[in-house]
Amino acid sequence: MVSQIATLMNGKKVSESTVARLSLYLRLLSELQADGVLTLSSEALARRCGTTAAQVRKDLSFFGTFGKRGLGYSVAELVSELRSILGLGRRWRVALVGAGRIGAALLGYEDFRQQGFYIEAVFDADPAKVGQRRSGLVVRPEAELESVLPASGIEIVIIAVPAESAQEVVNRVVSVGVRGILNFAPTKLDVPAGVALKNVNMAMELEALSYALAHSTGGAGKAIAARG
Amino acid sequence: MVSQIATLMNGKKVSESTVARLSLYLRLLSELQADGVLTLSSEALARRCGTTAAQVRKDLSFFGTFGKRGLGYSVAELVSELRSILGLGRRWRVALVGAGRIGAALLGYEDFRQQGFYIEAVFDADPAKVGQRRSGLVVRPEAELESVLPASGIEIVIIAVPAESAQEVVNRVVSVGVRGILNFAPTKLDVPAGVALKNVNMAMELEALSYALAHSTGGAGKAIAARG
DNA sequence: AAGTGTGAAGCTATTCACAGCC
């Protein structure tokens, strides 16, 4: 897709798709763990994630050897390994720039906090919003970005501003040391090497649906193959 | 990634990444058109989209031949062709299931309407929310899904319910003919062949950032390459 | 001269298949 982040692991390249699948595996395994499941084969995990057993094993093999031949994987052990691989064993301090509707939704999104992502500062360019409270945080003026981010130890910034101002915000937060950016503005952003950027572009996803529907042959024709 | 939708065009397979790039091209070209730019080379378009000239030409070549050798592409013509390719020349009727925070943010998202996606019905399982107004729409009970969707000519459904109930909602809307689904619930969904599914998983994106930051060598080491 | 359209080459990701361990 649009953003590409690839890291090296033991000399082998780990693709973005592998990392995305690891997230999926972790979510699933956490559920199974809560249900009291103790052990699991790559085949069973694959079936539940919509992929193949070989893919699961290959994904995991980049990071070590976690299974027992003939037995499968220990759910608890794999959960713990995946959390460690994904860097989830700690608290990530996050700032949100843009306190509009999307920003407000993100502030209330429980899932973030559960995974260790804590939104600890909110900024907005609109003087009318500055000073208001949002989910327990006071909205700060964007002018304070450069002073507050380093002082608060924030490492990840969520961009939820209009497309026109997104690149400028990125430049500013990168200049004070932020190396992880999650972008909700529907625009292509440039970041220097060493900064990780992920995009969430809802309009683009809808357009992909529009494309699929417009080109589907009406059901029986098998023009679409989808698996989620 | 997780969801895969591929359609055939003149016997050639068009990948999801190609469709995603077409969306990008369209967004950019629309801006240029508003700025009065009349013509453009694949090289110029590529540079602005973070890809290569060959990629742009290859992407377009699946759908026809729109450029003039030696000259490049007419911006206006390409905008019009892309809109047609993406199926954006019409009004898409969309329903939102789940009137929580994310749902509320989506209702207010101007970008959707601008591209022709109109949210025309909102559903929620919570009796306390049913009957309330959201951006001019009355929240309906989920029990009315099966009757309202076909009657309203809705073709795309946005899922913004908790993970636990997402699959059931999908089954129900698919059973009444919906063939396009945009899923915000952080869970893997199954749809039958012929139904297009796209996922927006914000927690997963944050985890990918976490992974990148956790494995970056601290800047100089060049372990990360990112381009948005 | 400039720039498209496209087969062929190169590269990356996924799947296969099987040796090896439990």
Add this chain to the structure above:
DNA sequence: GGCTGTGAATAGCTTCACACTT
């Protein structure tokens, strides 16, 4: 016997390179 870990094979996507058009 069952299932993992992994080199080898395949499929898919991207880049190259050049014939061809304006």
